Amino acid sequence: HLTKDGSFQPFAIGRSKEELTRIYRETPAVQVYDYADFDNGQLNPGNVDIVVHAAFARPHCTNSEIAASLAFTSNLFHRLSANQIPSIINISSQSVYGQDEEPLWSEDTAVSPRIPYAQAKFATELMVESISKAYPHTKTTSLRLAALSGGEEGLAPVDFLSKLVSNALNGKDIEIVGGDQQLEVMDVRDAARFIYGLIALNDELWQPIYNIGGGGIFNICEIAETVIRLVAEQTGHRVALKLDKQDIKMKFGMDNQLILNTLNTKPIYTLADTITSLITHLSIKPA
Numbered sequence: 001h002l003t004k005d006g007s008f009q010p011f012a013i014g015r016s017k018e019e020l021t022r023i024y025r026e027t028p029a030v031q032v033y034d035y036a037d038f039d040n041g042q043l044n045p046g047n048v049d050i051v052v053h054a055a056f057a058r059p060h061c062t063n064s065e066i067a068a069s070l071a072f073t074s075n076l077f078h079r080l081s082a083n084q085i086p087s088i089i090n091i092s093s094q095s096v097y098g099q100d101e102e103p104l105w106s107e108d109t110a111v112s113p114r115i116p117y118a119q120a121k122f123a124t125e126l127m128v129e130s131i132s133k134a135y136p137h138t139k140t141t142s143l144r145l146a147a148l149s150g151g152e153e154g155l156a157p158v159d160f161l162s163k164l165v166s167n168a169l170n171g172k173d174i175e176i177v178g179g180d181q182q183l184e185v186m187d188v189r190d191a192a193r194f195i196y197g198l199i200a201l202n203d204e205l206w207q208p209i210y211n212i213g214g215g216g217i218f219n220i221c222e223i224a225e226t227v228i229r230l231v232a233e234q235t236g237h238r239v240a241l242k243l244d245k246q247d248i249k250m251k252f253g254m255d256n257q258l259i260l261n262t263l264n265t266k267p268i269y270t271l272a273d274t275i276t277s278l279i280t281h282l283s284i285k286p287a
Contacts, residue, residue, distance in 0.1 A: 007200075013043065050088075093145055094213070144212065173239045174241050176220055181220050183220060
């Protein structure tokens with residue numbers, strides 16, 4: 001999206017310039033940098049108009065990795081504010097809501113992070129909010145994303161849905177403990193569409209917080225059954241669902257009406273679409 005009409009010059013920054021070059025090999029308009037380039041001035045923050053901060057440890061990472069991401073975020077935000085970056089989009093997580101309140105969660109629902117990852121994500125929200133308070137000319141927003149999945153370049157198949165598809169493709173029966181847990185899964189392509197929509201929108205119209213969800217909430221047995229059916233239809237691999245029925249209370253789900261109204265759009269990829277993209281991607285990649 002960012003390279004199609006020539007309105008934007010995208011920069012991608014990460015730990016490995018080689019990995020970024022591989023990911024964007026079919027999009028040469030994206031200029032890639034590593035953290036050393038940022039530190040030594042090869043990438044000048046003063047030349048940047050909009051920052052999308054998505055460089056953060058994932059929920060499966062160790063506590064030390066999450067702490068390191070938080071330290072990096074603190075340093076990044078300090079440098080961005082010192083260079084008076086006009087606009088910052090911070091990628092946060094639905095996990096900040098915890099489990100104290102029943103879904104659907106709105107942006108006004110009290111946060112109650114339960115795990116270190118969620119606490120760290122809420123800390124990033126507070127950091128970026130402090131920038132907007134100290135420098136009112138800098139516009140900021142934090143996006144609380146639902147669990148993302150999808151067979152796109154750069155996928156680390158550690159999320160729940162990717163693991164199910166990978167197991168089924170490798171002929172492993174799918175084992176579920178509980179069965180009634182409710183999850184909201186969002187296709188990474190829809191998440192990218194929403195982020196692009198905010199980038200293209202006048203930042204004066206941004207709200208401080210947006211819930212970014214897929215709009216569909218499923219119990220994990222429904223998800224597993226859909227994976228089993230689609231893998232069988234598309235690859236011929238047939239596996240069984242083994243359910244260890246237990247009463248496990250876990251519900252995720254966000255009210256994303258604010259972002260839908262802001263951008264006048266809605267998610268377009270279904271759960272089946274996301275699973276199909278994973279089947280295609282993981283079938284040609286090492287599982």
